[in-house]
Amino acid sequence: MFADTGRLHIAVQKSGRLAQYSRDLLRDAGLRIQNGKNELTARVDNFPIDLMFVRDDDIPTFVADAVCEFGIVGRNVLEEFGAGEAEPRFDVAAPLGFGRCALKVAVPESFDYRGPESLAGERIATSYPGLLRRFLADHGVEASVVKMSGAVELAPRLGIARFVCDLVSTGATLEANGLVPVETVLESEAVLVRTRRPLSPAKAELADNLFRRIEGVLATQESKYIMLNAPEEALGEIADILPGAEAPTVIPLAGRPGHYAVHAVCQESVFWETLQKLKAAGASAILVMPIEKMML
Numbered sequence: 001m002f003a004d005t006g007r008l009h010i011a012v013q014k015s016g017r018l019a020q021y022s023r024d025l026l027r028d029a030g031l032r033i034q035n036g037k038n039e040l041t042a043r044v045d046n047f048p049i050d051l052m053f054v055r056d057d058d059i060p061t062f063v064a065d066a067v068c069e070f071g072i073v074g075r076n077v078l079e080e081f082g083a084g085e086a087e088p089r090f091d092v093a094a095p096l097g098f099g100r101c102a103l104k105v106a107v108p109e110s111f112d113y114r115g116p117e118s119l120a121g122e123r124i125a126t127s128y129p130g131l132l133r134r135f136l137a138d139h140g141v142e143a144s145v146v147k148m149s150g151a152v153e154l155a156p157r158l159g160i161a162r163f164v165c166d167l168v169s170t171g172a173t174l175e176a177n178g179l180v181p182v183e184t185v186l187e188s189e190a191v192l193v194r195t196r197r198p199l200s201p202a203k204a205e206l207a208d209n210l211f212r213r214i215e216g217v218l219a220t221q222e223s224k225y226i227m228l229n230a231p232e233e234a235l236g237e238i239a240d241i242l243p244g245a246e247a248p249t250v251i252p253l254a255g256r257p258g259h260y261a262v263h264a265v266c267q268e269s270v271f272w273e274t275l276q277k278l279k280a281a282g283a284s285a286i287l288v289m290p291i292e293k294m295m296l
């Protein structure tokens with residue numbers, strides 16, 4: 001579809017649940033995306049990168065064929081595509097922490113479910129036949145899989161299938177249709193995928209640069225910068241409490257012999273309990289600050 005112009009292409013969902021998060025992530029990574037929401041592509045001003053806005057179902061194909069070197073897509077869509085492939089043609093470069101959901105088997109509330117064997121010989125409607133078949137095979141169950149492209153939750157009421165296998169986040173849609181989830185086929189979130197096709201050296205360098213920036217954004221989302229004061233004898237215990245911090249910086253406090261300022265980047269969530277523990281260990285004047293940018 002694209003001649004090799006030396007520009008890198010990233011496939012993102014055009015509209016839908018992942019669309020805005022995907023753009024925001026790329027913006028946070030420093031890409032200045034030209035507007036043009038209804039176009040198929042958008043140029044990035046400050047890098048030789050183009051975005052392609054497509055249906056999420058097409059993203060695995062585009063990345064596998066290296067029409068786009070990168071893509072942002074749900075693990076569910078990716079694994080369904082992969083279920084039909086002998087060898088993966090892309091790598092999952094990073095889980096992105098948004099678009100969380102799970103592919104679940106659900107049964108009518110009145111059904112007395114006793115484990116996967118209850119599905120034997122039944123009809124199950126789903127948009128994910130590959131993943132459902134894999135799940136059934138893993139449990140040694142034979143059932144017939146009815147492929148639907150949408151409104152799967154209506155299948156039991158329409159008499160198409162007794163059970164469904166559908167994406168669930170809050171469970172409200174299932175509940176509204178009198179269905180209860182009984183098995184988890186796959187836990188999913190959006191992921192960054194990267195083609196396995198070899199890239200020209202210039203493109204490979206750009207791809208690595210982009211990937212490092214995205215990693216940086218992901219790292220800062222959870223990370224916090226902590227500053228506190230502590231007496232010397234408390235430093236060891238405090239270092240053990242700081243979540244995900246490597247080698248904190250310890251600086252002597254002017255005019256207070258035996259007292260130090262401790263600065264650390266914590267790469268895990270910092271909770272109130274953590275602060276209470278730090279205080280109990282002897283820390284005072286504890287400050288927790290967000291991190292704006294980070295490159296690892």
Ligand code: ATP
Nearest residue numbers: 013016017018055056057074099100101167168169
């Ligand atoms: P497209 O027009 O791009 O084909 P779509 O209708 O297939 O869009 P969306 O409903 O926008 O897709 O969902 C995109 C992705 O969002 C899903 O593949 C899944 O990874 C994730 N997702 C998160 N929560 C849910 C949910 N409750 N239901 C469906 N998908 C969800």
Ligand code: ZN
Nearest residue numbers: 055056057058
């Ligand atoms: Zn889709």
